[in-house]
Amino acid sequence: MPSRPGASSRRCDLSHAPPEAAPVAIEARAWSWRHAGRRDWALRDLDLRIEAGERVLLVGPSGSGKSTLLNALAGLLDPHAGEQQGSLTLNGRAPRDARDVSGLVFQDPESQLVMARAGDDVAFGLENRCLPPDAIWARVHAALVAVGFPYAIDHPTEALSGGEQQRLAIAGVIALRPGLLLLDEPTANLDPDGAALVRGVVAGVVEQLGLTLVMVEHRVAEAIELVDRVVALSPDGVLLADGPPAYVFMRHGDVLADAGVWVPDRRLPAPPLRHRPPAETMILADQVEFRYPGSLLPAIGKTDVQVKSAEALAVVGPNGSGKTTLAFLIAGLVRPSNGSVVAGEALARGRGHEPIVDWSPRELAAHIGTVFQDPEHQFLTGRVRHELMLGPLAAGIGKAAAGKRAEELLTRLHLAHLADANPFTLSGGEKRRLSVATALATAPSVLILDEPTFGQDRRTAMELLRLLAALRDEGRAVLFVTHDREFATALADRTLRLPPRQVATA
Amino acid sequence: MTSIAARPTGWRVVDIVVASVLGVAFGVVFQVWNGAWELARPIFIGFPPIQGLMYGIWLVPAVLVPLIVRRPGAALLAETVAAAVSALLGAQWGLQTLVYGLLQGAAAELAFAFTLYRSWNLLTAILAAAFAGAAAVLLDLVFYYPDWDASYQLTYAAVVVTSTALLAGIGSWLLVRALARAGVLNAFPAGSEQPEV
Amino acid sequence: MRLFTPLRPDPHAPLAAANPVMKLAAAAVLMAVLFVSVDAVTAIVVLAGVLAAVWLSGLSPRTLLRRTWPILLTALSVGILNTLFAAPRPGPQLAIGPLSVSVDAALSGVGLGLRLAAIAFSGVLAMATTDPTRLADSLIAQLRISPRFAVGALAAARLVPVMAVEWQVLSLARRARGVAGDNPVSSLRIFFGKLLALLIGAVRRATRLAAAMEARGFGSRPCRTSARQERVTRGDWLLLTGALLLGLAAVAISVAAGTWRFLFG
Numbered sequence: 030m031p032s033r034p035g036a037s038s039r040r041c042d043l044s045h046a047p048p049e050a051a052p053v054a055i056e057a058r059a060w061s062w063r064h065a066g067r068r069d070w071a072l073r074d075l076d077l078r079i080e081a082g083e084r085v086l087l088v089g090p091s092g093s094g095k096s097t098l099l100n101a102l103a104g105l106l107d108p109h110a111g112e113q114q115g116s117l118t119l120n121g122r123a124p125r126d127a128r129d130v131s132g133l134v135f136q137d138p139e140s141q142l143v144m145a146r147a148g149d150d151v152a153f154g155l156e157n158r159c160l161p162p163d164a165i166w167a168r169v170h171a172a173l174v175a176v177g178f179p180y181a182i183d184h185p186t187e188a189l190s191g192g193e194q195q196r197l198a199i200a201g202v203i204a205l206r207p208g209l210l211l212l213d214e215p216t217a218n219l220d221p222d223g224a225a226l227v228r229g230v231v232a233g234v235v236e237q238l239g240l241t242l243v244m245v246e247h248r249v250a251e252a253i254e255l256v257d258r259v260v261a262l263s264p265d266g267v268l269l270a271d272g273p274p275a276y277v278f279m280r281h282g283d284v285l286a287d288a289g290v291w292v293p294d295r296r297l298p299a300p301p302l303r304h305r306p307p308a309e310t311m312i313l314a315d316q317v318e319f320r321y322p323g324s325l326l327p328a329i330g331k332t333d334v335q336v337k338s339a340e341a342l343a344v345v346g347p348n349g350s351g352k353t354t355l356a357f358l359i360a361g362l363v364r365p366s367n368g369s370v371v372a373g374e375a376l377a378r379g380r381g382h383e384p385i386v387d388w389s390p391r392e393l394a395a396h397i398g399t400v401f402q403d404p405e406h407q408f409l410t411g412r413v414r415h416e417l418m419l420g421p422l423a424a425g426i427g428k429a430a431a432g433k434r435a436e437e438l439l440t441r442l443h444l445a446h447l448a449d450a451n452p453f454t455l456s457g458g459e460k461r462r463l464s465v466a467t468a469l470a471t472a473p474s475v476l477i478l479d480e481p482t483f484g485q486d487r488r489t490a491m492e493l494l495r496l497l498a499a500l501r502d503e504g505r506a507v508l509f510v511t512h513d514r515e516f517a518t519a520l521a522d523r524t525l526r527l528p529p530r531q532v533a534t535a
Numbered sequence: 536m537t538s539i540a541a542r543p544t545g546w547r548v549v550d551i552v553v554a555s556v557l558g559v560a561f562g563v564v565f566q567v568w569n570g571a572w573e574l575a576r577p578i579f580i581g582f583p584p585i586q587g588l589m590y591g592i593w594l595v596p597a598v599l600v601p602l603i604v605r606r607p608g609a610a611l612l613a614e615t616v617a618a619a620v621s622a623l624l625g626a627q628w629g630l631q632t633l634v635y636g637l638l639q640g641a642a643a644e645l646a647f648a649f650t651l652y653r654s655w656n657l658l659t660a661i662l663a664a665a666f667a668g669a670a671a672v673l674l675d676l677v678f679y680y681p682d683w684d685a686s687y688q689l690t691y692a693a694v695v696v697t698s699t700a701l702l703a704g705i706g707s708w709l710l711v712r713a714l715a716r717a718g719v720l721n722a723f724p725a726g727s728e729q730p731e732v
Numbered sequence: 733m734r735l736f737t738p739l740r741p742d743p744h745a746p747l748a749a750a751n752p753v754m755k756l757a758a759a760a761v762l763m764a765v766l767f768v769s770v771d772a773v774t775a776i777v778v779l780a781g782v783l784a785a786v787w788l789s790g791l792s793p794r795t796l797l798r799r800t801w802p803i804l805l806t807a808l809s810v811g812i813l814n815t816l817f818a819a820p821r822p823g824p825q826l827a828i829g830p831l832s833v834s835v836d837a838a839l840s841g842v843g844l845g846l847r848l849a850a851i852a853f854s855g856v857l858a859m860a861t862t863d864p865t866r867l868a869d870s871l872i873a874q875l876r877i878s879p880r881f882a883v884g885a886l887a888a889a890r891l892v893p894v895m896a897v898e899w900q901v902l903s904l905a906r907r908a909r910g911v912a913g914d915n916p917v918s919s920l921r922i923f924f925g926k927l928l929a930l931l932i933g934a935v936r937r938a939t940r941l942a943a944a945m946e947a948r949g950f951g952s953r954p955c956r957t958s959a960r961q962e963r964v965t966r967g968d969w970l971l972l973t974g975a976l977l978l979g980l981a982a983v984a985i986s987v988a989a990g991t992w993r994f995l996f997g
Contacts, residue, residue: 394910453717555888556938630855
């Protein structure tokens with residue numbers, strides 16, 4: 030219903046401004062949901078009762094229907110787009126009629142913020158509610174104070190870090206005074222500092238406003254402090270356990286960990302120790318620096334790096350320290366503003382004088398494989414098998430040999446059953462494995478990975494750990510940029526810690 | 536308090552946002568293509584009308600987005616947003632780009648309206664691309680080349696309209712199919728013309 | 733990585749503070765006048781007026797020139813192309829290399845080049861001093877455009893820098909995969925591959941953005957209020973009148989000088 034030409038905000042019924050919503054009690058009775066066109070039920074026979082003001086953590090492996098449940102609670106599931114059985118109520122009302130009492134914060138801050146300036150974004154929800162302008166700005170200020178937003182009201186949203194953007198998103202949601210706060214993996218796309226910031230904001234807000242809280246968080250260990258109760262779902266969307274955190278993880282910890290949940294106090298198993306060939310220098314970065322054109326400060330300041338074979342090197346550092354830029358410089362994808370990146374003798378005989386960034390793409394792929402943070406950036410074809418054959422074919426290897434190599438990789442990375450699928454339709458973990466496989470297809474001696482465990486569950490992280498350790502033990506050089514301390518500890522032989530980004534002193 | 540839902544045949548929020556974001560994506564791509572156009576200009580100095588062959592991409596939003604979203608006004612919205620983004624980013628052509636976007640979008644819209652917004656196949660795509668191309672040609676002849684000899688003007692028109700009809704028409708249709716195969720069009724009818732998993 | 737940045741004028745400068753719709757209307761008026769007048773004199777007068785207005789725009793002339801030099805290049809080439817391929821005309825001829833064009837056509841070509849520059853510059857000033865959020869507010873308030881469409885498009889506009897960065901990352905990824913554009917055919921194939929990947933990312937982001945907007949109540953009520961007010965002030969009417977007067981004056985001067993040429997004829 031677009032507004033009729035002539036229907037202006039003046040005629041909007043301003044009495045829609047609701048009173049502060051009371052904390053919400055949720056009740057599910059044998060509730061099930063199936064998306065239209067799917068064979069399997071996303072959630073089945075859910076019996077759940079959450080009292081007003083309770084704080085609940087929802088855990089479960091990928092595909093267990095956590096997001097579906099949150100969307101259902103927020104009243105966002107379209108009844109025409111699926112099939113429902115049983116009942117689900119918020120304070121006795123159907124969620125679709127009670128949308129004003131719940132607020133949902135999503136995982137990706139980039140595609141959640143709506144306006145270019147911070148204050149305008151918080152005001153967005155209030156405008157949708159038809160509040161008059163004075164009431165809007167009063168609530169905007171109150172919400173920004175409640176979340177502790179440190180910037181001015183016209184601060185550009187584009188200039189905020191991921192954590193600050195999520196903070197702003199939370200402000201936008203609580204400005205609407207919901208009785209139920211829903212959070213769908215709010216820290217999944219953030220670095221550890223941003224994640225800590227967001228958790229702090231959530232704790233503060235729930236404390237101040239006494240809301241009911243239902244949160245999905247994949248980093249369970251840190252989220253436990255915020256909740257009193259854990260509800261665990263099984264892989265097929267059935268309620269597995271419900272109770273205090275200690276109880277749930279003690280009884281079902283193994284099952285959940287095997288299914289991929291990051292159960293607290295279960296470290297990633299260290300890879301087996303194997304005999305490795307001697308380490309030789311593969312890539313040498315000498316005083317490399319990168320500065321964006323027109324920028325006063327470098328994205329990465331003068332750094333020396335030696336990438337050695339049979340060694341895993343972790344590059345860590347706070348947000349904005351230039352880790353990805355450094356990885357791209359070493360991978361020969363970006364030209365340094367100063368300094369040089371050259372190949373060691375072990376990598377490319379007699380080419381040590383020529384910077385890697387001047388190599389042709391074909392030569393580059395034959396020696397260095399790069400895996401990007403978002404696997405979809407690397408997909409070039411419409412079929413998994415073709416993806417794996419593309420690199421070898423471009424390098425001049427015959428079709429038969431390329432096909433054979435593709436088969437080997439499909440098997441090694443457990444992708445054989447997906448050989449004819451479109452890469453973009455794979456699950457998160459499958460895409461990650463495919464992106465690593467494509468980088469390995471040209472048999473490079475160096476593998477560079479940007480945030481390999483980003484957004485992945487425990488199972489994929491374990492597989493990656495095993496694979497990368499095996500590649501390292503075979504003699505390849507592995508360099509990985511990561512925020513994931515646990516992963517770095519389990520895999521890295523050496524760690525390069527980058528200093529925080531210098532801030533311009535005005 | 537009841538919330539009034541949109542009419543089933545009206546624009547949903549997801550239709551508006553997807554149409555706009557696709558327009559934005561093309562606005563960004565236009566910057567890249569514009570650069571290529573300027574570079575390629577000397578190549579065509581012998582017979583400029585042939586550069587009309589590079590035109591196709593500017594008209595893709597007006598054909599692609601309606602094929603996905605399938606609502607009246609999609610061509611106009613997408614092409615205008617793409618032009619607006621291009622105008623704001625490039626800052627070289629300003630309002631003129633917007634005028635082009637509006638008229639190209641409106642022309643494509645006519646083609647879809649002609650089929651009563653019921654036909655979303657390859658033929659309609661080619662027709663819409665041809666209409667949009669014709670609008671662009673008319674604007675070009677008026678803004679840039681009003682003094683050209685009639686024969687050059689006609690050649691230019693013929694080259695542009697034919698090439699855009701084929702490139703933007705067939706190209707958009709192929710892009711929609713590729714997007715559907717990638718599984719991103721599940722919220723749209725174009726996506727459900729795929730075998731379901 | 734910042735490749736495409738919009739110009740950011742001082743928001744307190746008169747042009748930047750003006751109502752967006754009125755500003756676009758003023759530019760449209762000038763464009764309309766230039767649309768129908770294809771002679772050099774009209775173009776020069778309008779161009780002079782527009783360039784004088786740069787002083788009111790809050791943009792530094794150097795930044796503006798750095799961004800708009802392609803206009804000058806195109807105006808030049810348009811002038812040349814029109815001259816070279818013009819319909820043959822009687823009168824004195826000019827020899828340019830192996831070709832011979834009429835002086836009349838050459839002058840006309842110059843006029844067309846200037847006309848294009850004037851059209852472009854008036855459009856640039858209007859757009860470069862316009863803030864997208866204010867433009868959306870103004871479209872809703874002044875032109876009564878449906879808020880669902882205007883705000884929906886505005887939300888999409890926030891993704892412009894994200895898309896720009898994504899395009900560059902896609903280019904890097906192709907290099908990393910060993911894929912290079914050695915010839916036009918392979919370059920085109922790579923371009924369309926990147927385009928497809930960008931569009932896939934765009935649709936994914938858009939679907940998420942739409943869900944987030946709906947979660948905050950967008951589109952669930954038949955109307956919405958606006959936190960910001962866009963009003964039309966006396967200054968805006970002055971701007972529009974000024975543009976109208978500039979256009980008429982240009983035509984008048986040209987007619988008086990006997991140089992005025994109508995587009996059709």
